[in-house]
Amino acid sequence: MSYPINTAQHLTIGEVDAIDLAKTYGTPLYVYDVTKIRQTMRDFKAIFEKEDVPYVVSYASKAFASKAIYQVAQQEGIHADIVSGGELYTALAAGFDPKHLSFNGNNKSWDELTMAVTEGVGTIIVDNFLELQLLSEITTQNGVKQDILLRISPGISAHTHEFISTGQQDSKFGFDLLTGQAKTAYDIARQNENFNLRGLHAHIGSQIFDVTGFEKNAALLAETAKSWGFQPEVINVGGGFGIRYTSEDEPLPESEYADAIIRTLKSKAAEYDWKMPEIWIEPGRSIVGPAGQTLYTIGSRKDIPDLRHYLAVDGGMGDNIRPALYQANYDAILANNPNASTQEVVRVAGKYCESGDVLVWQQALPKTKPGDILSVLATGAYGYAMASNYNRNPRPAVVFVENGKHQVVIARESYAHLIALDHDYMLKNGK
Numbered sequence: 001m002s003y004p005i006n007t008a009q010h011l012t013i014g015e016v017d018a019i020d021l022a023k024t025y026g027t028p029l030y031v032y033d034v035t036k037i038r039q040t041m042r043d044f045k046a047i048f049e050k051e052d053v054p055y056v057v058s059y060a061s062k063a064f065a066s067k068a069i070y071q072v073a074q075q076e077g078i079h080a081d082i083v084s085g086g087e088l089y090t091a092l093a094a095g096f097d098p099k100h101l102s103f104n105g106n107n108k109s110w111d112e113l114t115m116a117v118t119e120g121v122g123t124i125i126v127d128n129f130l131e132l133q134l135l136s137e138i139t140t141q142n143g144v145k146q147d148i149l150l151r152i153s154p155g156i157s158a159h160t161h162e163f164i165s166t167g168q169q170d171s172k173f174g175f176d177l178l179t180g181q182a183k184t185a186y187d188i189a190r191q192n193e194n195f196n197l198r199g200l201h202a203h204i205g206s207q208i209f210d211v212t213g214f215e216k217n218a219a220l221l222a223e224t225a226k227s228w229g230f231q232p233e234v235i236n237v238g239g240g241f242g243i244r245y246t247s248e249d250e251p252l253p254e255s256e257y258a259d260a261i262i263r264t265l266k267s268k269a270a271e272y273d274w275k276m277p278e279i280w281i282e283p284g285r286s287i288v289g290p291a292g293q294t295l296y297t298i299g300s301r302k303d304i305p306d307l308r309h310y311l312a313v314d315g316g317m318g319d320n321i322r323p324a325l326y327q328a329n330y331d332a333i334l335a336n337n338p339n340a341s342t343q344e345v346v347r348v349a350g351k352y353c354e355s356g357d358v359l360v361w362q363q364a365l366p367k368t369k370p371g372d373i374l375s376v377l378a379t380g381a382y383g384y385a386m387a388s389n390y391n392r393n394p395r396p397a398v399v400f401v402e403n404g405k406h407q408v409v410i411a412r413e414s415y416a417h418l419i420a421l422d423h424d425y426m427l428k429n430g431k
């Protein structure tokens, strides 16, 4: 594998010197190549346009939500999926058109649903019976007719990590299909004149590497609608397209997933004599994951003879929880000279007080020294989004680069931010 470098042999990201970025903004630092993000968004759209089918590409913003990414999505003409009042607030603050938002989630609160309805969120993806009831009351109170989809729990297991598999029957998400709850929900939704039920949704999981689950899911949604005598305007098959984290991963091109879904639904629409429904997809990881990387400064090391070399960096599980949470693997490169030949295999650890605070389990690297910059690749999805202040570490900054230019889009937290919401304790012995 060879990486883009400049004449100083430094790694470049979006034509910007990574070492300069580290010097300018400090480390740890999340860096996104916006050109790549735009390209993936365009690629997804192009697949549907080539097939001449109605579609919506909705960026699953849980993967990385910030004002800047909603702005890029809007510039590229794609929609966004949100899962909380906080994501909705951020999207609105970014100037994102609420009509182009869909709202997922298995326990949306009264306040969140009210905010969505009154702010004009285009589509609410209703997950459960309580939500049907809350939404009925909220739409009545506000005199709104709301577009909705019903989220179905399809009973399809995708081959991925148990914690990120969502389509199996034993899942907290969506109306259960196998026990008839989905049909009951459909009947309720159809009878409610405040709801415009546009179609069905099912998401089978994340980081999926084959098309079978998507084909089954698309077919099942169509068959389900048909069995209810319902001609859907929208079939939303969720996200979950796998990406390359390490050189061992072999993801399919986006087009294979999308083509399989399109093929399946075209054939169902023809079989049922339906007007072709809009195909909605909700990719998160595949849009931002490969476009992001995290720069760290190398610090201490510990060499245990005949056992392991630990290389510690200035971040860790607070900025990337995925290795600890899912045993996720990443590749790391020496940003000072990424194409130098490797000399040792190390485990890259963080600075947090946990043995499980690992960023890269096994990595061949050139010899490094304290102060060198390490880049962990493909950290753009569920990195910043799942970051924490564990051990009272401030969260890093996020920088966007594009065509040789760079800009902070989320500032680095300071120590003052860490105590901004703290209060001195005023009671002495409970008085």
Ligand SMILES: Cc1ncc(COP(=O)(O)O)c(C=O)c1O
Binding pocket: 060, 063, 081, 104, 166, 203, 205, 206, 207, 238, 239, 240, 241, 282, 283, 284, 285, 286, 381
């Ligand atoms: C409903 C829904 N849509 C979309 C996504 C995005 O998935 P991914 O980031 O794997 O594309 C998720 C997360 O798995 C999800 O739960």
Ligand SMILES: N[C@@H](CCCC[NH3+])C(=O)O
Binding pocket: 062, 164, 206, 207, 322, 381, 382
């Ligand atoms: N956060 C998970 C994916 C969960 C997707 C949410 N539906 C990850 O990092 O892989």
